[in-house]
Amino acid sequence: KHSKQEVRSNNDEVIKIEVNIDDQTAEQIGFAVDKLFENGALDVFCTPIQMKKNRPGVLMTVLLKTTNFNKIAYLVFKHTNTAGFRYQTMKREVMKREFKSVEFEHDVVRAKEYKYKDITRRKLEYEDCASVAEKRGWSLYSTYKKLQNLF
Amino acid sequence: KHSKQEVRSNNDEVIKIEVNIDDQTAEQIGFAVDKLFENGALDVFCTPIQMKKNRPGVLMTVLLKTTNFNKIAYLVFKHTNTAGFRYQTMKREVMKREFKSVEFEHDVVRAKEYKYKDITRRKLEYEDCASVAEKRGWSLYSTYKKLQNLF
Amino acid sequence: KHSKQEVRSNNDEVIKIEVNIDDQTAEQIGFAVDKLFENGALDVFCTPIQMKKNRPGVLMTVLLKTTNFNKIAYLVFKHTNTAGFRYQTMKREVMKREFKSVEFEHDVVRAKEYKYKDITRRKLEYEDCASVAEKRGWSLYSTYKKLQNLF
Amino acid sequence: KHSKQEVRSNNDEVIKIEVNIDDQTAEQIGFAVDKLFENGALDVFCTPIQMKKNRPGVLMTVLLKTTNFNKIAYLVFKHTNTAGFRYQTMKREVMKREFKSVEFEHDVVRAKEYKYKDITRRKLEYEDCASVAEKRGWSLYSTYKKLQNLF
Amino acid sequence: KHSKQEVRSNNDEVIKIEVNIDDQTAEQIGFAVDKLFENGALDVFCTPIQMKKNRPGVLMTVLLKTTNFNKIAYLVFKHTNTAGFRYQTMKREVMKREFKSVEFEHDVVRAKEYKYKDITRRKLEYEDCASVAEKRGWSLYSTYKKLQNLF
Amino acid sequence: KHSKQEVRSNNDEVIKIEVNIDDQTAEQIGFAVDKLFENGALDVFCTPIQMKKNRPGVLMTVLLKTTNFNKIAYLVFKHTNTAGFRYQTMKREVMKREFKSVEFEHDVVRAKEYKYKDITRRKLEYEDCASVAEKRGWSLYSTYKKLQNLF
Ligand code: NI
Ligand code: NI
Ligand code: NI
Ligand code: NI
Ligand code: NI
Ligand code: NI
Ligand code: NI
Ligand code: NI
Ligand code: NI
Ligand code: NI
Ligand code: NI
Ligand code: NI
Known part of the structure; x- marks a missing residue:
C-alpha cells in the first residue's frame, strides 16, 4: 500500500505527537506503527532513546493532519502502553x-x-x-x- | 526511588527543554540525568545525534512542569556544559x-x-x-x- | 572555520526545521550538512530514525535565526530530496x-x-x-x- | 511470511557479515533487507553509525548458515553498493x-x-x-x- | 557498587556475547543489564538496531571472562527472552x-x-x-x- | 584527502578494534577519529551505545590492515581515554x-x-x-x- 505522506496536499500545519515507550516490546511497537499508518497517520517513525535505569527506550513520533487528532490519539492509547503523550502543532513548508x-x-x-x-x-x-x-x-x-x- | 513521571497529575501542559551536548563525557551526562530526576524533572532522556566534525553528540531532553522552569533551567546550566538551550511548551493528552x-x-x-x-x-x-x-x-x-x- | 553556534548573540528565539530523509545517501546528507553550515545555519545535526518498510532513515534538524528562514528553507530543498519539511519557533535560554x-x-x-x-x-x-x-x-x-x- | 531465525535448528555456528553503507538510500537498504530475508538469511538488522565527513551511515549485519555463504555474499553485492564486506564465524548457544x-x-x-x-x-x-x-x-x-x- | 570492568586484570582474552532482543520491554532489559553486572559481567551495553517488520530492537552485548561463560550464559537465558545467542572470543590489548x-x-x-x-x-x-x-x-x-x- | 578504505587492495583479512568510550567528550572523539584516519586506519566509525549508570556512550570501531596493528593500537591509547580495547581478525570478501x-x-x-x-x-x-x-x-x-x- 501507498504511503500517505507522499500524497498529502499542501496543508500548512501538521500535528506532531511524541510518545516515550519503555514498557512494550519491539514486536508490539512494530504492530502499533502498522496500525497508525493504516489509519491515516502521515508518518510514524521511531528514535532510539536512553531512558532512566539503563532502559533502551523508544520515542515514537506520529505526524498527522490536525483534523485527524481524535482518531489518532485514540489509536495511540490503544496500541501503545503509554498513559499520556505530548503533542504540538508545527508549520509545514512544501514544494x-x-x-x-x-x-x-x-x-x-x-x-x-x-x-x-x-x-x-x-x-x-x-x-x-x-x-x-x-x-x-x-x-x-x-x-x-x-x-x-x-x- | 519512584519516577515522578508516573504520578504526575493531569496537567495539560509540559515544557520540553532540548540541550545539544558535545563537550561532556558520558559519565558526566549520566550524573546530570540523575540530578535532574532528583530535582523534579518529569522525564530526562538522551538521544544519540551526529554533530559536525565527526562528533557523536547527545541530545538531552528534559520534560518538566511549567511551574518548575526556573529551577530546572538553573540545574541544566549547572550540570551540563551548555551555554544555551532551546525550549517550548507542549500540550499533553493523558488517560x-x-x-x-x-x-x-x-x-x-x-x-x-x-x-x-x-x-x-x-x-x-x-x-x-x-x-x-x-x-x-x-x-x-x-x-x-x-x-x-x-x- | 568556526562554528556559528558558538558566537550567536543572545537571541531569545530560534527556528527549528525537521526533515525526514529516506531517499538520499549518507554521502549526500553529509554534503548537505556542510552547505547548511556554510550558509549560516546555527546548528545542523542528524538523528537515526527507523522509518516504515525497514528503512534506516535520518532526521536532519537545522537550527537557524528567524531572520534567516527564507535562505535556509531554499537550501534545504536544494540539498536534500525532501518535498516538504516541518518547522517551529522555540525560545532560547542562554548564559x-x-x-x-x-x-x-x-x-x-x-x-x-x-x-x-x-x-x-x-x-x-x-x-x-x-x-x-x-x-x-x-x-x-x-x-x-x-x-x-x-x- | 515467517521469520527463518525462529525455526533454525541447533546449528552451533553462524556466519556474521558486516557491511558499512554510506552510498545508498534508506529506501534501497529496506529493499535489500527484504531480499536477504527472502533468500534465507537467518537475520538482517541495521545499526546507525556515524561515518567520516558528517555521514549518518548504516551498518547492515547479516546472520546466515555457514552453508549459505556463497548465495548470501552474492546477494549482498547485488543489493547493496558495497565494494567489500567483512565476515566471521561465531558460535551459537541455543535453548x-x-x-x-x-x-x-x-x-x-x-x-x-x-x-x-x-x-x-x-x-x-x-x-x-x-x-x-x-x-x-x-x-x-x-x-x-x-x-x-x-x- | 564498583564496576568490575575497571579492575579487571590483564587478561588477554574476553568473550563477547551478542543477543538480539525484540520481545522484551526496555524495563525488562534494564533489569537484565543490572543482573548481569551484579553477577560478574565485565561490561554490558545496549545498541539500538532496526529489525524486520518495523521493530526498533536492541542488541545487548555482554563482555565476560572466558572462565565465566557458563554462569553468564545461564543468566542471559534467564533474564532475556532470547532462545539463542551468538558469541566469540576476542583478544584484549591493555595498558x-x-x-x-x-x-x-x-x-x-x-x-x-x-x-x-x-x-x-x-x-x-x-x-x-x-x-x-x-x-x-x-x-x-x-x-x-x-x-x-x-x- | 582521499579515504583509504576505497583504495585498499584485495587483502583477505582485516583487524577490527572495538573501544567503548564513556569518559571523553564528543569533541575529543571527533579529533581522535581524524587522527586515526590520517594515520592509515581503513575505516573508523562510531556507534551510539547505552552504558551503565545512564551513560550515553560511544563504541568506536577501527578497521585496519593486520600489518598496521602496532601503530594504530598506540594511537588508540594516545587519542582515546580507554585503558584497554578488544580486537579480532575478520575475513574480507571484495569485488x-x-x-x-x-x-x-x-x-x-x-x-x-x-x-x-x-x-x-x-x-x-x-x-x-x-x-x-x-x-x-x-x-x-x-x-x-x-x-x-x-x-
Ligand atoms: Ni510511495
Ligand atoms: Ni515507565
Ligand atoms: Ni515507578
Ligand atoms: Ni560546541
Ligand atoms: Ni568553535
Ligand atoms: Ni519517502
Ligand atoms: Ni515468527
Ligand atoms: Ni564510501
Ligand atoms: Ni569505577
Ligand atoms: Ni523474534
Ligand atoms: Ni573517495
Ligand atoms: Ni568507565
Missing part, C-alpha cells in the same frame, strides 16, 4: 507537486515533479520502481538508474 | 488514572488503572515487581506474567 | 558570555566566560586547542588538561 | 525447543517451548498472535495477555 | 595499571595510573568523584577540574 | 576493481568499476563529484544524476 508517469517495457511508473522557486526535482514512485525491480530480479539501485533517464 | 494494589505472598504490589474512552489498561508498579523478582531470584518477565493475573 | 584569551608558548587560545546567576564557566575555544594539539602532536585530552589551568 | 499449539476461539496459535538447564520458557508465535489481534481489532498487547494464559 | 589515591578535604579519592609504551594517563575513580560532588553540591565537571590538579 | 575516469566540462572525475561474478557496478569518486558540485553551486544529488550518464 508544489505535479503528477506524471513514464512507461518502461509496458509497466507504468508513476512519478512526481516538485517545484520550489527555481528548484525542480523529479521523483519516481518507490512502489512502482520496487515492482519493476522485483519482476525482473534487479536491484533497486540499478532500476532507479535505468528509469531516471526516461523521465 | 485518567486510579490507584490500586494487589497482594502476592505478603508483598503489596501497587498498580494503576488507566482509562481513556472505552480503553482500560492496568499496569503494575515497576519498582514493586522488581522487588518481588529480586527477593525470589526470578526474572522480571516471569514475575510480570505471574502478577498480571492477580489484577 | 551571558564574555570573550577572553590565554597565551600558551606564543599561541593565543581564545576562550569564553559564561555566566548565569551564580554559575561561572570558562571554555577554551575548540579550534585553538585542536591547533595547539596538532602542532605538538598531543592528544586533545592532554591539551585541554594543560590549557585549562592557565585560564 | 532446546519443542513445538506446541493452543486454540483460541477456533484459531490455532502456534507456540514453542524452550528449555535450557532448569529454565523453561514458552513463546506464542508472533504471526498467529498478530492475526488474532487483527481479526478482532485488538491491540497486540492485550492479545498476548489473553493468549498467554491458555498455554 | 599497565597502578593504584594510587589523592586526598581532598579529608576525602580519599582513588585513582589509577595507566601506562602503555611512552603514554601515561591518570584517571580518578568515578565513584569517589561523584561522592565528592554530591557531598558538596558541585557538578561533576567542576569536581574533576579541581581534583585533577591534585594528582 | 575486483578497475580504475576509470570520465571528463565533464574540463573536470576529470575518477571512477571505479567493480566486478563480482556477473555483477558490474560503477562508482564515481565522491571527492571529484563534490568538487564539480561546489564549483557550479549544484547539489550533490543532481551532480551524480548528470555525471552517472557519462560513465
Whole structure:
C-alpha cells in the first residue's frame, strides 16, 4: 500500500505527537506503527532513546493532519502502553507537486515533479520502481538508474 | 526511588527543554540525568545525534512542569556544559488514572488503572515487581506474567 | 572555520526545521550538512530514525535565526530530496558570555566566560586547542588538561 | 511470511557479515533487507553509525548458515553498493525447543517451548498472535495477555 | 557498587556475547543489564538496531571472562527472552595499571595510573568523584577540574 | 584527502578494534577519529551505545590492515581515554576493481568499476563529484544524476 505522506496536499500545519515507550516490546511497537499508518497517520517513525535505569527506550513520533487528532490519539492509547503523550502543532513548508508517469517495457511508473522557486526535482514512485525491480530480479539501485533517464 | 513521571497529575501542559551536548563525557551526562530526576524533572532522556566534525553528540531532553522552569533551567546550566538551550511548551493528552494494589505472598504490589474512552489498561508498579523478582531470584518477565493475573 | 553556534548573540528565539530523509545517501546528507553550515545555519545535526518498510532513515534538524528562514528553507530543498519539511519557533535560554584569551608558548587560545546567576564557566575555544594539539602532536585530552589551568 | 531465525535448528555456528553503507538510500537498504530475508538469511538488522565527513551511515549485519555463504555474499553485492564486506564465524548457544499449539476461539496459535538447564520458557508465535489481534481489532498487547494464559 | 570492568586484570582474552532482543520491554532489559553486572559481567551495553517488520530492537552485548561463560550464559537465558545467542572470543590489548589515591578535604579519592609504551594517563575513580560532588553540591565537571590538579 | 578504505587492495583479512568510550567528550572523539584516519586506519566509525549508570556512550570501531596493528593500537591509547580495547581478525570478501575516469566540462572525475561474478557496478569518486558540485553551486544529488550518464 501507498504511503500517505507522499500524497498529502499542501496543508500548512501538521500535528506532531511524541510518545516515550519503555514498557512494550519491539514486536508490539512494530504492530502499533502498522496500525497508525493504516489509519491515516502521515508518518510514524521511531528514535532510539536512553531512558532512566539503563532502559533502551523508544520515542515514537506520529505526524498527522490536525483534523485527524481524535482518531489518532485514540489509536495511540490503544496500541501503545503509554498513559499520556505530548503533542504540538508545527508549520509545514512544501514544494508544489505535479503528477506524471513514464512507461518502461509496458509497466507504468508513476512519478512526481516538485517545484520550489527555481528548484525542480523529479521523483519516481518507490512502489512502482520496487515492482519493476522485483519482476525482473534487479536491484533497486540499478532500476532507479535505468528509469531516471526516461523521465 | 519512584519516577515522578508516573504520578504526575493531569496537567495539560509540559515544557520540553532540548540541550545539544558535545563537550561532556558520558559519565558526566549520566550524573546530570540523575540530578535532574532528583530535582523534579518529569522525564530526562538522551538521544544519540551526529554533530559536525565527526562528533557523536547527545541530545538531552528534559520534560518538566511549567511551574518548575526556573529551577530546572538553573540545574541544566549547572550540570551540563551548555551555554544555551532551546525550549517550548507542549500540550499533553493523558488517560485518567486510579490507584490500586494487589497482594502476592505478603508483598503489596501497587498498580494503576488507566482509562481513556472505552480503553482500560492496568499496569503494575515497576519498582514493586522488581522487588518481588529480586527477593525470589526470578526474572522480571516471569514475575510480570505471574502478577498480571492477580489484577 | 568556526562554528556559528558558538558566537550567536543572545537571541531569545530560534527556528527549528525537521526533515525526514529516506531517499538520499549518507554521502549526500553529509554534503548537505556542510552547505547548511556554510550558509549560516546555527546548528545542523542528524538523528537515526527507523522509518516504515525497514528503512534506516535520518532526521536532519537545522537550527537557524528567524531572520534567516527564507535562505535556509531554499537550501534545504536544494540539498536534500525532501518535498516538504516541518518547522517551529522555540525560545532560547542562554548564559551571558564574555570573550577572553590565554597565551600558551606564543599561541593565543581564545576562550569564553559564561555566566548565569551564580554559575561561572570558562571554555577554551575548540579550534585553538585542536591547533595547539596538532602542532605538538598531543592528544586533545592532554591539551585541554594543560590549557585549562592557565585560564 | 515467517521469520527463518525462529525455526533454525541447533546449528552451533553462524556466519556474521558486516557491511558499512554510506552510498545508498534508506529506501534501497529496506529493499535489500527484504531480499536477504527472502533468500534465507537467518537475520538482517541495521545499526546507525556515524561515518567520516558528517555521514549518518548504516551498518547492515547479516546472520546466515555457514552453508549459505556463497548465495548470501552474492546477494549482498547485488543489493547493496558495497565494494567489500567483512565476515566471521561465531558460535551459537541455543535453548532446546519443542513445538506446541493452543486454540483460541477456533484459531490455532502456534507456540514453542524452550528449555535450557532448569529454565523453561514458552513463546506464542508472533504471526498467529498478530492475526488474532487483527481479526478482532485488538491491540497486540492485550492479545498476548489473553493468549498467554491458555498455554 | 564498583564496576568490575575497571579492575579487571590483564587478561588477554574476553568473550563477547551478542543477543538480539525484540520481545522484551526496555524495563525488562534494564533489569537484565543490572543482573548481569551484579553477577560478574565485565561490561554490558545496549545498541539500538532496526529489525524486520518495523521493530526498533536492541542488541545487548555482554563482555565476560572466558572462565565465566557458563554462569553468564545461564543468566542471559534467564533474564532475556532470547532462545539463542551468538558469541566469540576476542583478544584484549591493555595498558599497565597502578593504584594510587589523592586526598581532598579529608576525602580519599582513588585513582589509577595507566601506562602503555611512552603514554601515561591518570584517571580518578568515578565513584569517589561523584561522592565528592554530591557531598558538596558541585557538578561533576567542576569536581574533576579541581581534583585533577591534585594528582 | 582521499579515504583509504576505497583504495585498499584485495587483502583477505582485516583487524577490527572495538573501544567503548564513556569518559571523553564528543569533541575529543571527533579529533581522535581524524587522527586515526590520517594515520592509515581503513575505516573508523562510531556507534551510539547505552552504558551503565545512564551513560550515553560511544563504541568506536577501527578497521585496519593486520600489518598496521602496532601503530594504530598506540594511537588508540594516545587519542582515546580507554585503558584497554578488544580486537579480532575478520575475513574480507571484495569485488575486483578497475580504475576509470570520465571528463565533464574540463573536470576529470575518477571512477571505479567493480566486478563480482556477473555483477558490474560503477562508482564515481565522491571527492571529484563534490568538487564539480561546489564549483557550479549544484547539489550533490543532481551532480551524480548528470555525471552517472557519462560513465
Ligand atoms: Ni515507565
Ligand atoms: Ni510511495
Ligand atoms: Ni515507578
Ligand atoms: Ni560546541
Ligand atoms: Ni519517502
Ligand atoms: Ni568553535
Ligand atoms: Ni564510501
Ligand atoms: Ni515468527
Ligand atoms: Ni569505577
Ligand atoms: Ni523474534
Ligand atoms: Ni573517495
Ligand atoms: Ni568507565
